[in-house]
Amino acid sequence: MKTCVPGEEPGTEREPGPAAAAPGPSARTSGPSASAPAARPAYDTAPETGRRPEHGPSRGRRARMRGRRPRPFGLRTRLVFAFLLVAAVGCGTTAALTYRAARSAILEQTQNTAVSAFRQQVDALNIELPPDEDMLRDTLQSIARQGKPRTWRVYAEYGALRVSSTDRPESSVLTPELRARAHSREGTPHTAFQRVVKGGTTYLTMAVPAVFLSAKDETPQPTGLVVYAVMELDEEEANVEAMVTAARDGALPALAIALIPALLAARGVLRPVRELRHAAHSMGRGRLDTRIHAKGSDELADLARTFNESAAELERSVTELRRAEARARRFASDVSHELRTPLAGMLAVTEVLDEDAEALDSDTARAVRLISAETVKLAVLVEDLMEISRFDARAAELHTDEVDVADCVRKTLGSRHWRDPEQVHALLDEGIRARLDPRRFDVVVANLVGNALRHGRAPVTVRVYADGGSMLVVQVSDRGPGIHPDVLPHVFERFYKADPARARSAGSGLGLAITQENVRLHGGTVEAANHPAGGAVFTVRIPL
């Protein structure tokens, strides 16, 4: 075989039409010859190449953009929120517990110091009862001066007598409750104290009833004199306040720091998830060899491994299916190729049979004519099978030329001897020029008109017009009974028998399937429908 490649003509040489620009013979079927097995189309390759150009890159881009867009309630946001919430709750709880513990510790210490000091002071009192007001005041003032850890304001109550170390005889912070506890007659009188918050300031109020030891049983007996002390707890509160501030100031950086592991964790989860999404998307577009890098032993790695296993399994079965499909296609193609050669010999002698049948006895003559007629039909069927095989192998090529559509249709009708307007009526808009493959377009029109004549009823109308200047429309309608609604969805299927009673259609049974493939090759569509007024209507639309 000479190793010259069609399509490799000198680049500057120009042909009318795009033939020179047509792609070289990249994937073509080859016949069943052992000499050129490599010329077979590779069915087993990934099918995304040029199969669905309408989605793919754009969809992929959209998906990638979707991946980059921050989502208000995405996994990352939720993870970060969860982390921050945990950190906040942790910090808050710690701070609250610390605050409570520290506060009570500080206040209790102060309290204990103050209460014991005050008791000592009161115990050391040596006062004549009933007390003299001035003497009592002096005593109280000396007690107040000795207040621990700070000076106190000291008040004394004896019956209706009210004396204090300050200029006001009565304190407003002493609660009746404290008084009641101090005056209680039950059990032994003892020191009572209470923290009171008044006007935003916390006070420690203490009450010690002065006692005397009864001579009888050495038990302390209340004397009726109760000494109160009031001390502000501002410093302690300030200390506690400072601790709260410290806890808060510690919690905020802690939260900020918690952001880092949150983001890291989110990334750790999101990256595999994103990879998984890209991989799934890529598989969806037919890249079945997509695999994810799975490392580690966590659940996400398990997921990745499971994905990889499933992908491998899917790839295996799809490859197997594709191989089987390729084998089936190749088989059909090979069979039709193999049938051509004997048919070529048979077809060449059909005329001899037809001519000599006259001279034979009637049975032999009928047999001979039958063989002759069926040979011709078989040749058409094999030709159509070959054509379908080429479509299946995506080896069908479009050899376009700029043609006058009305001319083309006229030639098609003329060459098939459909010249009688009673039979085929042509309504052709003149002057529509389109870039078509004339041979394939001829097959399309001839097939539709032939079908209409065979299965419908004359007159068949062929309309050609440009729809909106961007679509070439070819409409073939007949006056027959139309197509049964059950049959309508299947008319373009291969070997579909509209009438089960008919064992074999008049054509090869592939005509409409080939028509559809030819129209698709032009980037167009073909539809079958029934006209409201009766009859079937086939509409071909090809972009101009």
Added chain:
Amino acid sequence: MPRVLLIEDDPSVREGVELGLRRRGHEVRTAATGEAGLAALGEFRPDLLLLDLMLPGMNGVQVCNRVRENSQLPIIMLTARGDDFDVVIGLEAGADDYIVKPARTEVIEARIRAVLRRIEEPGGGRPAVEHHGALAVDRVGLTVAKNGERLALAPSELKLLLHLTAAPEQVFSRQQLLEHVWEHNYHGDARLVDACVRRLRAKIEDTPGDPRYIQTLRGFGYRFGPL
């Protein structure tokens, strides 16, 4: 009646086509291989070669190239494979036309007659020899010379050139050329025209890549000139 040499390796096709053509009055000689066919050429002296593309050993394209080295014998290719690829290679190798198998004898014969038919001359009163630039076209002797040197043109090339020069500067669509030169009655294969134009340009143009005589009008077709 034309004498036809048929080179075909498959016995049934060989016999069938031979039988069919003989019934129509042709004198047919057959050969089963390219080598045998080339050997038969010399003594049988056919008017036309029917050549199968897929031959064992020397294939049809090689046979075509060998024949074209020193002869303008009309060649029609028989291809059992409607593969575009083979057709184009065959046409590039110098075949004048091709027939896809299986074909009825009447189709084969129609093609044979079309290739052998001399082109209809439009109107008389033309000079026997026309000069177009460096080309001298003898419409009576059916020869073409360039700068005084006679060119070896295959039948389809000669017919195409005669047809184009009969109406210089007139644009012919490929479809028109297929009908007039090859007599394909409808939607033949435009690649026949393209391949023939390429071969013709290689022979008559000074620079085939920048044609002067046979010009292309994209989307319309070909025309001869203007020079």
